[in-house]
Amino acid sequence: MRNFYTSLVLLLAMAFILPVQAASEFAEKHVVLQISDDDPFKQTLVLNVANNLIKHYGQEKVDVEIVAFGPGLRLLFENNANSDRINSLTTNKVIFSACGNTIEGMSKQLGHAPALHKDAKVVPGGVVRIIDLVDQGYQLIKP
Amino acid sequence: MIKIQSKNILITAAVIGAMTTSTVQAANWLMIQGTEPSGAAERAKVWGFVQAQYQKNTSDENTTDPTGGYIPPKLIGPNLTSQQQFNVNRARIGVRGTGMPLDSNINYFLLTEFGNNGITAGNNGSGHVTDASITLNEIPGARIRVGLFKTPGAEEGLQAIHVFDYINFSAVTNQMLLERYPNQTYTGNIAPVTLPSPTPLNGFDKSVGAFRDTGVQVFDTFKMSDWEHSYAVMIGNGNGLNFGDNDNNKDTYLYWSSELVFSGEGARREGMKMFAWTQNGKRRLDNTNDSTHNPTKFDRDRSGIGFKYLKKPFRVSAEYMKGDGMIFVGPDKPSMWINDSAGAVAQGVGDGANGKANGYYLEGGWYIPGSKWEIDLRYDVYNRLTDDAAFAAGPNIGKSFEMQFKNITLGAQYHINKKTRINMEVTDMSAEAVDFGPPSASNPNNNLDGLDKVYAVQITHIF
Numbered sequence: 307m308r309n310f311y312t313s314l315v316l317l318l319a320m321a322f323i324l325p326v327q328a329a330s331e332f333a334e335k336h337v338v339l340q341i342s343d344d345d346p347f348k349q350t351l352v353l354n355v356a357n358n359l360i361k362h363y364g365q366e367k368v369d370v371e372i373v374a375f376g377p378g379l380r381l382l383f384e385n386n387a388n389s390d391r392i393n394s395l396t397t398n399k400v401i402f403s404a405c406g407n408t409i410e411g412m413s414k415q416l417g418h419a420p421a422l423h424k425d426a427k428v429v430p431g432g433v434v435r436i437i438d439l440v441d442q443g444y445q446l447i448k449p
Numbered sequence: 450m451i452k453i454q455s456k457n458i459l460i461t462a463a464v465i466g467a468m469t470t471s472t473v474q475a476a477n478w479l480m481i482q483g484t485e486p487s488g489a490a491e492r493a494k495v496w497g498f499v500q501a502q503y504q505k506n507t508s509d510e511n512t513t514d515p516t517g518g519y520i521p522p523k524l525i526g527p528n529l530t531s532q533q534q535f536n537v538n539r540a541r542i543g544v545r546g547t548g549m550p551l552d553s554n555i556n557y558f559l560l561t562e563f564g565n566n567g568i569t570a571g572n573n574g575s576g577h578v579t580d581a582s583i584t585l586n587e588i589p590g591a592r593i594r595v596g597l598f599k600t601p602g603a604e605e606g607l608q609a610i611h612v613f614d615y616i617n618f619s620a621v622t623n624q625m626l627l628e629r630y631p632n633q634t635y636t637g638n639i640a641p642v643t644l645p646s647p648t649p650l651n652g653f654d655k656s657v658g659a660f661r662d663t664g665v666q667v668f669d670t671f672k673m674s675d676w677e678h679s680y681a682v683m684i685g686n687g688n689g690l691n692f693g694d695n696d697n698n699k700d701t702y703l704y705w706s707s708e709l710v711f712s713g714e715g716a717r718r719e720g721m722k723m724f725a726w727t728q729n730g731k732r733r734l735d736n737t738n739d740s741t742h743n744p745t746k747f748d749r750d751r752s753g754i755g756f757k758y759l760k761k762p763f764r765v766s767a768e769y770m771k772g773d774g775m776i777f778v779g780p781d782k783p784s785m786w787i788n789d790s791a792g793a794v795a796q797g798v799g800d801g802a803n804g805k806a807n808g809y810y811l812e813g814g815w816y817i818p819g820s821k822w823e824i825d826l827r828y829d830v831y832n833r834l835t836d837d838a839a840f841a842a843g844p845n846i847g848k849s850f851e852m853q854f855k856n857i858t859l860g861a862q863y864h865i866n867k868k869t870r871i872n873m874e875v876t877d878m879s880a881e882a883v884d885f886g887p888p889s890a891s892n893p894n895n896n897l898d899g900l901d902k903v904y905a906v907q908i909t910h911i912f
Contacts, residue, residue: 344550346489380550386488412551420551 335359335368336444338436341378349381351449353391360398370395371439375405375432379412384421396425405432477706478607479668479679481716483584483594485556490547497542498611500564502907505533508878509899510643511888518641520896521650521780522854522878525903527570529650529780538907539610540564543580554586558598567627567657568690577690579659594666597692601668601681601704602626602726603753604768605810606660612716614764614814614862616872616905619829620854621808625772626751628658628689629780631734634742636783641896652783658689662700677720679706687730687749696746700730711760719760727752732775736784736802747802749775764814769807776804776834799850804834808854825860825874839884848884850893855879868911876903 337359341352356370374382381388382404392402404426413419422428429435440446508523525534543560547553560580562568568577582596599607605622618627632654639652664685671678686693687700706724713719728751735744755768778785778801785801812827830853837849860874880897888898 344492346486346491349489377550380488383488383553385553387486388489416551 332366333369335363336439336442337368337370338439338444338446339370339372340432340436340446340448341372341374341381342376342432342448344377344380348378348449349386349388352381353388353395355447355449356395356400357391360395360400365398369399369401369444371401371403371444373403373405373429373432373435373439374426375408379404379408379420379432382423382426384423386423389423392423392425402426403429403432403435405435406430408432477670477677477679477708477722478599478609479601479681479704480670481609482558482580482599483582483666483668484586484592485545485547485553487553487586490550490553490556492546492548492550493544494546495542495544496912497560498539498909498911499537499541500539500611500907500909501535501537502616502905503533503535504616504903504905506901506903508532508901510641511895511899518896519644519646519650520641522880522897522900524646524650526780527565527567527651530646532644537564538566541579541611556584556586558582558584567629568659569656570651577656579661579690590669590671591667592669594668595664597661597663597690598666599660600662600685600700600702600728601666601683602660602702602728602751603770604724604755604757604766609716611909611911614812614823614825614872615827615858615860616874616907617858617876617903619808619810619827620831620856621770621806621810621829624777624831624833624854625770625806625808626660628749628775629653629777629783629785630655630658630689630691631732631736631785632783633735635735635738637738639781639783641781651780653780654783656690661690662686662688662702663692664699666702668704675710677708677710679708680704687732696731696733698731698746700728700749702726702728717759721756721758721760723756725752725754734775734785734802747774749773762816762818764816765811766813767809767811769809771805771807773805774803776801776806778804778833799834799837799852801834805836806831806833807835808832812858821864823862823864825858825862827856827858827860829856829858830854845885845892851883852893853881853883870909872905872907872909874905876905877901878903 339352339355341348352372356372359368359370382402402425404422406428409419436446504525506523506525510519521529525531540563541560545558547556558580562577562579563575568579569575580598582594582598584592584594586592603622603626605618606626636652639648639650642648642650662685664683666681666683668681681704683702685700688695704726706722708720708722711719730749731746732749733744734747735742737743750773753768753770757766778799808831810827810829814823814825816823833852834850837851839847839849856876856878858874858876860872862870862872864870878900880900882893885892885894888895
């Protein structure tokens with residue numbers, strides 16, 4: 307019976323730990339990349355950084371999440387010119403998070419919600435998402 | 450410390466990555482010039498380029514004959530007052546982007562010229578708007594571009610001039626496509642000159658067309674596997690950079706290209722492109738040699754077909770073009786066609802207003818592997834006034850004024866970096882009035898005798 311409770315506790319602990327470790331259970335590095343400004347060069351840059359991280363550490367050894375908010379959300383627009391690169395990074399387990407607050411603000415300006423890339427995951431707030439990830443041990447990089 | 454180091458490495462890697470990955474851009478001239486990358490365009494991207502050059506023409510005036518003199522091909526344009534000169538032939542600055550970055554469906558393009566060339570020479574001051582357009586990308590398969598911009602047509606004209614592989618255009622592009630607009634009223638022929646020239650040989654009082662027009666264009670590109678098919682349909686004033694219309698007629702432009710894309714993107718994308726185009730319009734011209742302002746309309750039709758193959762280290766391209774009506778017969782003839790008071794074509798001019806012409810170029814390049822050098826070679830032919838009526842009287846009875854121009858250009862380019870390069874080229878020119886014999890008095894070949902070479906060096910910096 308004691309083994310049962312021990313196993314249960316371990317299972318519960320893993321249930322809490324696993325989401326924190328996100329994509330790869332073997333990841334040794336956890337990086338969150340911030341894109342929040344309007345400059346198209348920054349879009350290229352943040353994708354390059356993600357790509358270089360995957361190449362350097364290997365897909366299984368690093369978790370990479372790109373959080374887009376403010377003007378930087380344009381990176382995750384459905385028809386963004388970098389969509390092919392986003393598709394490629396997604397297959398390498400890179401996560402793309404779109405700020406819900408920004409979407410709400412842009413919706414007011416556009417008169418409709420901006421169409422997002424199919425793999426973009428909407429989070430309540432981009433900054434909040436970054437803070438949460440940093441609390442979980444992620445390193446924040448702002449290319 | 451380790452954290453800081455790893456961050457620095459990441460940032461360094463990112464910067465290197467950014468430098469080696471060019472911005473995603475549309476893939477042909479219609480798209481490169483008329484659209485912006487979706488979701489990744491700036492509100493206002495300032496850009497431009499400067500081209501500075503030196504050219505020397507080694508032709509002589511044919512002093513063995515008393516009627517010989519310097520004619521336009523023996524001088525350096527656009528001023529045509531010297532055989533050698535330094536020039537800032539292009540100094541362009543513009544801004545492009547999307548006014549509201551959230552909405553990628555609308556973009557704009559504005560460009561101005563401050564260099565010394567056919568756009569700004571003469572009475573046009575030192576600055577001129579060359580492009581001012583808005584593109585609406587709302588309808589799939591039918592983008593709409595309105596304003597002043599390059600018309601869909603020949604490769605030499607449509608392509609971005611700052612990546613043009615030569616300094617000077619081929620003869621057929623320069624004479625048949627780069628449109629000169631007749632002066633509003635009759636202007637007499639300017640005779641061959643001695644140097645220093647008492648009168649500039651360039652007598653036009655308007656900008657050249659610069660392969661541009663003001664109007665509306667519907668266009669788009671469709672990707673099918675490795676192929677890319679593009680079309681453009683345009684209606685314009687047919688009045689070049691002069692914004693408004695002056696003849697109550699509109700020009701129509703049709704363009705199609707199909708390209709097998711090999712790799713890359715942007716202006717130097719590798720692929721095999723085939724294209725065809727046609728332009729049709731009318732021009733208003735006062736061509737009678739009298740004091741009455743009585744302009745009439747003449748057709749101006751142009752068409753062409755060509756291909757371009759680029760897969761480094763090799764490039765080959767060719768284009769055949771033909772024209773009907775409003776054939777330019779030299780900058781010294783600002784009325785383009787001159788009648789005497791009796792209505793007969795004047796000696797030594799030819800019927801440009803109703804004339805026909807054709808020409809072609811064949812060129813290739815070799816990018817020397819492992820170096821920043823590129824070697825270029827071009828052969829071009831232009832047959833002007835191919836159906837010109839023969840003189841009915843006078844010493845040249847029975848002879849027409851058909852002219853044939855042949856040029857061979859050998860060039861080299863040194864790419865200092867992606868935005869800066871030096872062009873060097875030498876063009877061996879020849880021209881002949883085909884119905885006339887060896888140079889002699891009252892013979893146009895007398896002035897053409899002595900035509901020799903043009904040496905040119907030019908530096909281009911894009912910012």
